[in-house]
Amino acid sequence: MISRPYGDRAVLLEPDDPAQLAGLRATLGAAPGVLEVVPAARTLLVSFDQARTSGAAIVEAARQAEHAPQELPEAALVELPVRYDGADLQDVAEEVGCSVPELIARHSSAEYTVDFCGFAPGFAYLSGLEPALHRPRLATPRTQVPAGSVGIAGEYTGVYPRSSPGGWRLLGRTEAALWDPSRTPPALLAPGVRVRFRPL
Incomplete structure (x- = not known):
């Protein structure tokens, strides 16, 4: 996974496999301190509250989720x-x-x-x-x-x-x-x- 800081309150993530985007979006969207997850075709932009988490913590959570089996809730x-x-x-x-x-x-x-x-x-x-x-x-x-x-x-x-x-x-x-x-x-x-x- 490639990660890049996006200012001091967000991080841009590019997983090796774009098929993982949906699972990462769901996992990171529920992570403490995450304010918004914005998906694109190959990336996720994750903005966060600096008082509750950090870019490094977001990247680590993403790396762990990347290798874990994903079970997505059924969407509308x-x-x-x-x-x-x-x-x-x-x-x-x-x-x-x-x-x-x-x-x-x-x-x-x-x-x-x-x-x-x-x-x-x-x-x-x-x-x-x-x-x-x-x-x-x-x-x-x-x-x-x-x-x-x-x-x-x-x-x-x-x-x-x-x-x-x-x-x-x-x-x-x-x-x-x-x-x-x-x-x-x-x-x-x-x-x-x-x-x-x-x-x-």
Whole structure:
């Protein structure tokens, strides 16, 4: 594991195996003195209360957790209704070598997990996409992607929480509110949450 100080109140951790991130996030999130754990694709940023713990203690706890068997509590499941009519649906089906109905069935039959959030408030990167469906981002991003658009890019699937530029391959759209500042918490999807797409 690589560890780096991130100021005097946080440490950035990069485990040897990114598959350990979920277990480390759960373990360190419950550690004394830890204020927040922010996951990314390959790292965890752990901020802490200097009066209760230290960066060295966080790193040691992470190293111990890295080699211990992890049993994660079952996370909440969010189901998102999706109308599969995205601009790239036909092209992706042709690239994958299947029909549009089969592509819809394959994308919607998986259970996904929110690995981390970023890019825009409420934008969650969901792992669990079938490897055969991994597709590169568009060579030229769209200047405007409608809110609620469901797309795939690389190993992830995700939903645009608001209208924005973007280069993900669009498969469909949901009416679910991914980001609502008047809601507590405002983000519908948070790291660890399980997600399923239900075709309309």
